[in-house]
Amino acid sequence: MNRSEPSPTPVGNEQSIPPSSLDLVVFVGDTTEAHPLPARGALSIGRSSDNDIRINHPSVSRRHAVLHIEAGLLLEDLGGVNGTYIHPPSGTSEADETRRSITLANVELGVGDHVTFGSVMSAIRRRSGQAPPRSTSDSRSAPPPREGIIISDPVMLDLYAKADLAAEHLISVLLLGETGVGKEVLARTIHLRSSRAAGPFLALNCAALSESLLESELFGHEKGAFTGATHTRPGLFESAEGGTVFLDEAGDLPMSVQVKLLRVLEERQVLRVGGRSPRPINVRFVAATNCDLQAKVAAGTFRQDLFYRLNGFPLTIPSLRERVGDIGPLADFFAAKECLRYEYSTVAVVTPQARAVLERYAWPGNVRELRNVIERAVVLGRGGEIHPAHLPTHLTEAPAPSSRPHMSERAPPGIGATQPIVMRVAKGSPEERAHIEAVLDACGGNQTVAATILGYSRRTLVSRLEEHSLPRPRKKV
Numbered sequence: 001m002n003r004s005e006p007s008p009t010p011v012g013n014e015q016s017i018p019p020s021s022l023d024l025v026v027f028v029g030d031t032t033e034a035h036p037l038p039a040r041g042a043l044s045i046g047r048s049s050d051n052d053i054r055i056n057h058p059s060v061s062r063r064h065a066v067l068h069i070e071a072g073l074l075l076e077d078l079g080g081v082n083g084t085y086i087h088p089p090s091g092t093s094e095a096d097e098t099r100r101s102i103t104l105a106n107v108e109l110g111v112g113d114h115v116t117f118g119s120v121m122s123a124i125r126r127r128s129g130q131a132p133p134r135s136t137s138d139s140r141s142a143p144p145p146r147e148g149i150i151i152s153d154p155v156m157l158d159l160y161a162k163a164d165l166a167a168e169h170l171i172s173v174l175l176l177g178e179t180g181v182g183k184e185v186l187a188r189t190i191h192l193r194s195s196r197a198a199g200p201f202l203a204l205n206c207a208a209l210s211e212s213l214l215e216s217e218l219f220g221h222e223k224g225a226f227t228g229a230t231h232t233r234p235g236l237f238e239s240a241e242g243g244t245v246f247l248d249e250a251g252d253l254p255m256s257v258q259v260k261l262l263r264v265l266e267e268r269q270v271l272r273v274g275g276r277s278p279r280p281i282n283v284r285f286v287a288a289t290n291c292d293l294q295a296k297v298a299a300g301t302f303r304q305d306l307f308y309r310l311n312g313f314p315l316t317i318p319s320l321r322e323r324v325g326d327i328g329p330l331a332d333f334f335a336a337k338e339c340l341r342y343e344y345s346t347v348a349v350v351t352p353q354a355r356a357v358l359e360r361y362a363w364p365g366n367v368r369e370l371r372n373v374i375e376r377a378v379v380l381g382r383g384g385e386i387h388p389a390h391l392p393t394h395l396t397e398a399p400a401p402s403s404r405p406h407m408s409e410r411a412p413p414g415i416g417a418t419q420p421i422v423m424r425v426a427k428g429s430p431e432e433r434a435h436i437e438a439v440l441d442a443c444g445g446n447q448t449v450a451a452t453i454l455g456y457s458r459r460t461l462v463s464r465l466e467e468h469s470l471p472r473p474r475k476k477v
Contacts, residue, residue, distance in 0.1 A: 199243025225274025
């Protein structure tokens with residue numbers, strides 16, 4: 001088999017890149033699938049389920065190609081009926097030329113190269129978190145995207161102002177909102193704007209692990225505590241000493257773990273699995289969920305006392321459709337970031353027509369969905385202008401905003417509202433007393449802060465304390 005001439009190296013790619021730091025990204029219809037590449041080996045590509053990289057599309061042959069990975073990437077076409085095509089990378093003199101067939105040939109690939117298997121587009125990108133080359137002699141290189149929190153809508157500006165207030169205190173924070181709205185981003189922001197910014201920020205998805213693994217991850221274990229525990233291992237709470245623990249999907253915590261977590265929150269001590277003596281910890285807790293915890297409390301699947309502890313300072317992140325002012329800036333940010341990962345020589349520009357399409361869509365997947373849509377558009381647009389034709393059809397054919405269901409008809413109870421969640425407890429009830437005590441304890445007895453969290457005026461809080469025969473606390477130092 002004769003080897004064809006290698007495709008041009010992307011502009012600015014002046015150093016070899018380990019294949020293990022790259023992804024092959026496949027765009028099938030409106031979906032995006034990222035396949036991490038190993039350090040070496042041969043990966044089969046095709047429609048059959050026994051391929052290393054399966055592309056389930058009728059235009060792709062059962063065994064279409066093989067990607068050989070050694071010091072670099074070499075793509076071998078196996079002669080599929082619909083062919084394999086290479087597109088010159090963005091920013092080269094060949095970029096505007098017709099795609100080149102590599103049927104029954106080999107071709108070298110690099111970051112930014114586009115390959116079409118049948119009619120399915122794919123591309124090589126740098127894996128998230130991998131830094132691009134620092135030096136380049138090409139003045140056209142795309143500048144890095146600006147970092148930081150991308151917010152401009154008044155609703156989000158108000159939310160982050162409240163987050164700043166929460167960051168100043170040790171009080172536990174509960175983040176609420178639909179999937180993909182950016183709960184972990186806000187959690188990290190609270191950590192970085194707090195006095196614990198120099199400490200670790202450790203996150204755990206509570207829904208991703210089995211009950212036994214979750215317990216070990218959170219609390220740690222002693223050697224011999226269970227089969228496979230060959231050594232002592234501190235858990236997340238100990239490892240985050242002096243920093244912040246972020247518990248994502250906290251609503252999915254098993255009841256047995258809820259009991260132990262409540263004890264940690266109350267006593268600030270952790271007992272490892274198989275341990276006998278508790279260990280003191282100094283951590284800040286931020287939890288997040290996309291479900292209605294109050295409904296879970298009513299159903300008996302979530303402890304009410306734990307809810308009070310986690311719900312010290314509730315913040316509800318609005319859905320993307322409720323903050324249209326953020327869609328444009330976020331799209332620009334993601335476009336610049338993806339151009340950097342694909343090593344395009346210019347930054348993709350979202351045209352006004354495409355921006356209008358983005359702003360009228362309902363975004364059920366929120367920010368995460370927007371990021372995926374922009375990545376696909378950047379690749380289809382080859383790092384140039386993004387037009388409506390580069391966007392999925394379900395966006396371009398979406399109804400105008402006036403014909404879409406109102407937010408209250410879409411969101412589950414307690415999720416998606418822009419107002420802070422207020423505890424549904426009866427005035428003068430034992431539940432109200434417990435909630436007031438929990439909030440006061442969490443914010444160190446600061447009555448002004450506690451009143452703000454509870455939704456009371458300071459005078460109302462004092463009145464409630466008197467009604468429940470609770471002493472007015474002194475602010476803790």
